[in-house]
Amino acid sequence: MKVPPVASLQLLHILLLLSAVVKTAEIQVQREELLREFELMFIVDGTMPEEEATAVATTVQSFISAKGTILRADPWGRRRMAYPINKKQDGYYWVIAFECEPGEVDALKRQLRVNENVIRWMVTRPEHRKTGVPVETVVPQEATPEPEPAPVAARVSEPTPAPEAQG
Numbered sequence: 001m002k003v004p005p006v007a008s009l010q011l012l013h014i015l016l017l018l019s020a021v022v023k024t025a026e027i028q029v030q031r032e033e034l035l036r037e038f039e040l041m042f043i044v045d046g047t048m049p050e051e052e053a054t055a056v057a058t059t060v061q062s063f064i065s066a067k068g069t070i071l072r073a074d075p076w077g078r079r080r081m082a083y084p085i086n087k088k089q090d091g092y093y094w095v096i097a098f099e100c101e102p103g104e105v106d107a108l109k110r111q112l113r114v115n116e117n118v119i120r121w122m123v124t125r126p127e128h129r130k131t132g133v134p135v136e137t138v139v140p141q142e143a144t145p146e147p148e149p150a151p152v153a154a155r156v157s158e159p160t161p162a163p164e165a166q167g
Contacts, residue, residue, distance in 0.1 A: 046090030068100025
């Protein structure tokens with residue numbers, strides 16, 4: 001049976017479309033595998049009003065959500081810092097957990113470096129997500145010390161009666 005040329009072109013076109021769809025799905029799966037969880041803690045200048053500090057935090061959150069997914073945003077509020085930074089004693093603390101590709105973290109760091117209202121920040125990878133050997137098997141267990149023998153009390157000699165005085 002001979003397939004007409006138009007039908008073979010349509011069949012070829014369908015196969016190409018299917019392979020493109022499969023390729024796109026593979027790329028999406030690879031991209032999801034590249035997502036990593038990060039945690040950002042940053043301090044906004046404490047001399048500004050709380051509304052402005054919240055606006056700065058909202059800007060940071062919108063930048064993160066454009067590059068990845070925010071898992072949790074936790075405002076800690078205004079707190080006294082352990083030591084002055086740029087002659088400032090107080091700051092508004094924020095902790096944001098998010099997922100994104102590792103390369104996007106560099107763009108976030110550049111954005112935070114440029115923002116003058118963010119006086120300190122740190123991006124970390126949470127420890128609880130790491131897979132590995134549990135701590136109990138890594139740390140050698142201490143050998144149970146053998147009980148020390150109880151000290152033997154010295155024998156108490158009975159008092160000898162004093163010689164009676166003769167009189």
